[in-house]
Amino acid sequence: MKKERVRKWKLSNIGEFLRNSLMAILKGEFLLRLNVGRYLIHIIYTFVLFTLVIWVSFMIDNTMVKVENNKKTLEDLKAANLQKTYEYVSLTRRSTVGRTLEMMGSEVREASRPAKVLE
Amino acid sequence: MSNDRNVKKKKRDRVGVVLYTGYLLFLLATMVLIAKLVWIQVGYKPDPKIKDALTPQVTTEDLDPLRGNIVDCKGRILAMSCPIYEIHMDCTVRKSEFANAKREKLSTAKDQNERDRIIAHYDSLEQKWLTKARALSAELTKVYPEKTADEFYRLIRDGRENNRKYVKLGEPVDRNTYKLMLGFPLFDEGSNKGGLIVKERYVRRYPYGELARRTIGFVRNNTDAEVTNNHVGIEGKFDYVLHGRTGHESFRTTDAFKKIHDNDSSYVQPRDGQDVHLTLDVDFQELADKALRTQLDSDRVVNETCLVLMEVRTGAIKAMVNLKRNPKTGAFEETQNVAIGHKAEPGSVFKTVTLMSVLNDKYIKDLDTTLPATNGKIEGTSIPADIHIPDFARQHGTNRISVIDGFKISSNYVYGTLAVKYYTKHADKFFDHIYEYKLGDAFDFDLDGLAKPTIPARETEGRYKGSWTPTTLGSVGYGYATEETPLHILTFYNAIANKGKSMKPYLVESLGDGGNGSSKRGPSVLNSSICSPAVADTLNRALLAVTSDGTAKWSLRGVKCNVAGKTGTSFGTFPKDERGASAYEDKSGRRKYQGTFVGYFPAECPKYSVICSIYTDPVGHSSAHQGGGIPAKAVKMLIDGIFNIDPSLAETVSRVEKDEQR
Numbered sequence: 001m002k003k004e005r006v007r008k009w010k011l012s013n014i015g016e017f018l019r020n021s022l023m024a025i026l027k028g029e030f031l032l033r034l035n036v037g038r039y040l041i042h043i044i045y046t047f048v049l050f051t052l053v054i055w056v057s058f059m060i061d062n063t064m065v066k067v068e069n070n071k072k073t074l075e076d077l078k079a080a081n082l083q084k085t086y087e088y089v090s091l092t093r094r095s096t097v098g099r100t101l102e103m104m105g106s107e108v109r110e111a112s113r114p115a116k117v118l119e
Numbered sequence: 120m121s122n123d124r125n126v127k128k129k130k131r132d133r134v135g136v137v138l139y140t141g142y143l144l145f146l147l148a149t150m151v152l153i154a155k156l157v158w159i160q161v162g163y164k165p166d167p168k169i170k171d172a173l174t175p176q177v178t179t180e181d182l183d184p185l186r187g188n189i190v191d192c193k194g195r196i197l198a199m200s201c202p203i204y205e206i207h208m209d210c211t212v213r214k215s216e217f218a219n220a221k222r223e224k225l226s227t228a229k230d231q232n233e234r235d236r237i238i239a240h241y242d243s244l245e246q247k248w249l250t251k252a253r254a255l256s257a258e259l260t261k262v263y264p265e266k267t268a269d270e271f272y273r274l275i276r277d278g279r280e281n282n283r284k285y286v287k288l289g290e291p292v293d294r295n296t297y298k299l300m301l302g303f304p305l306f307d308e309g310s311n312k313g314g315l316i317v318k319e320r321y322v323r324r325y326p327y328g329e330l331a332r333r334t335i336g337f338v339r340n341n342t343d344a345e346v347t348n349n350h351v352g353i354e355g356k357f358d359y360v361l362h363g364r365t366g367h368e369s370f371r372t373t374d375a376f377k378k379i380h381d382n383d384s385s386y387v388q389p390r391d392g393q394d395v396h397l398t399l400d401v402d403f404q405e406l407a408d409k410a411l412r413t414q415l416d417s418d419r420v421v422n423e424t425c426l427v428l429m430e431v432r433t434g435a436i437k438a439m440v441n442l443k444r445n446p447k448t449g450a451f452e453e454t455q456n457v458a459i460g461h462k463a464e465p466g467s468v469f470k471t472v473t474l475m476s477v478l479n480d481k482y483i484k485d486l487d488t489t490l491p492a493t494n495g496k497i498e499g500t501s502i503p504a505d506i507h508i509p510d511f512a513r514q515h516g517t518n519r520i521s522v523i524d525g526f527k528i529s530s531n532y533v534y535g536t537l538a539v540k541y542y543t544k545h546a547d548k549f550f551d552h553i554y555e556y557k558l559g560d561a562f563d564f565d566l567d568g569l570a571k572p573t574i575p576a577r578e579t580e581g582r583y584k585g586s587w588t589p590t591t592l593g594s595v596g597y598g599y600a601t602e603e604t605p606l607h608i609l610t611f612y613n614a615i616a617n618k619g620k621s622m623k624p625y626l627v628e629s630l631g632d633g634g635n636g637s638s639k640r641g642p643s644v645l646n647s648s649i650c651s652p653a654v655a656d657t658l659n660r661a662l663l664a665v666t667s668d669g670t671a672k673w674s675l676r677g678v679k680c681n682v683a684g685k686t687g688t689s690f691g692t693f694p695k696d697e698r699g700a701s702a703y704e705d706k707s708g709r710r711k712y713q714g715t716f717v718g719y720f721p722a723e724c725p726k727y728s729v730i731c732s733i734y735t736d737p738v739g740h741s742s743a744h745q746g747g748g749i750p751a752k753a754v755k756m757l758i759d760g761i762f763n764i765d766p767s768l769a770e771t772v773s774r775v776e777k778d779e780q781r
Binding site for chain 1: 139142146156185195199200202212293294296319324326327328330373374375377378379401403405409440488681733762763764765766768769770772
């Protein structure tokens, strides 16, 4: 029966670990030694997600800027509508209508007799 | 052996070397990046100004709601909010830009010629800007004609020299003018190059001008200590409906320094104010305004006046004109609500109250009941004799006068006698009637400021505190010693037209836009029966007698439908030191007339009731300012105008009859 060897960590082992890690980094084998090759696609996917989120945030900000610009346009149109409404209503005053008709040469005047309602 | 080594060297390919070199470069860049990140997080302290500029700011702004409209009974807008634009100018735009650029270029100039060229170039830029400013001044004078083009140019040039960044160019303008100004020289280059600064705000505008302005009212937003009432009219009373709710929105700055909505902060949507729908009809309002102003056209004595039209069946006020003379200009303006705020002795229009009381209590059977017509003195009182009674007796060859004749000639003797004769021992009963007829209290009304009538009362007995004598009772009987507002008198006469049912006058039909959030107000009853229909018919006969054969006969002659009504003339009192023979005339014998005509039409089937009251400055004897003068004439003009345009008063003809006529 083989006895299981219990590895005891010494200070020199840490140094060796660091040296091996550095060499692996320099050789470009660090991730391979950690056996993360099978997760490479996940890492790449994560980075793609990060990129997408950042890109979508930019797009959202740009869209929000358009929303604010459209709000300003809407406010301007509301103001224009109010101004037009005021001008239009001012023209419906009875005496104003009479004056306008007279100015335009119309013979229509205020009623001098009541209308007859046909049953 | 050496061949093996050469083969091994050849197997080490170039692609591998290039990739490995690229990998090393990326590795180096990563190391630098990590070191930089650690340094920024731990050691770096940025310039505070740069830090503030680059830190996204979250700002909160208030979102003002749009104030609701006030509309008439047919939905026509009487008051609305419109934008106006305050135009200012930053006169220093580009000044520092030119100066800094010039300084920079001069510092690198090689010789004097180059320096001269640089100075000439930037001076010409400054001159071009000033030339555009001169062109702008020429355009501005078309918008603000009170200043010449030279004055505007001096204003801009001096502002530029004195570094003034906020120069007011003129009064706020409407949107059309603002859009026009955006095309002016300099202004068309924007605020950074042209210096245009615009501030938009909303103000209240009235499409129908001065019509019903006092009824519509206003809200003052100042804190002037001299002004005590900042909420006037419908605008003031219903400010809580019209105002709406202010909202709040937070904004943050994007990386491109644009401002956008911040979703992480709270957002309160503003709620626009609701509309207030009035019972007024602006066509009737214009007719009433024109009728009153036409009668006052050449008058110099009338100080205040009002004309109110009410719908009999509901109490809805269809027109309310309040005019007060401006002491400086002499023109009549809607600055005070005379109809509800001015209480005065009503005069002869109050005789109908006495007549209704004696009829209700069955002290007289009908209008043909007679009283002695001798000297016109009311027994038991110190009231001066009515001089019309001996004249009546002489003209008619009789020594008796009927109640209806007394009503027609508006005799103080007849109605003072009725009050004294039947109510001396039961004065409480008479005053109870006055309160039943809603002439003693200020009821809840859609406008603030309805004055409480003044009714004299007895000190010791009954519910009333004060002091009265038979003289006072007699005075009350013909319309003195009490104070009523025109609206109270109109409400009383409206009840007669409505067969005894007293409706509360109201101005506001509903609140809101007709949707789920709207609330309907409407007719309400003050007193379901102040008199029986029979008594109302009797009074109607008396009132018809006044307009057909009495004090209003001449003024209402030719009116387009039958009108039942009463004239009333009373006089204002003078301070003690100005009095002449009595409290009602000054030392020159002049009097302050208070003329009233009140009635309803068509008399056969009343649809509208109307009152017109005028109040004059001291004047000598004037029949024009009595109730049968200006007030009755204004009412006639109004009735004729309404009759022409109101289809409900029009004659109905059957189609068969019309075809036969052809």
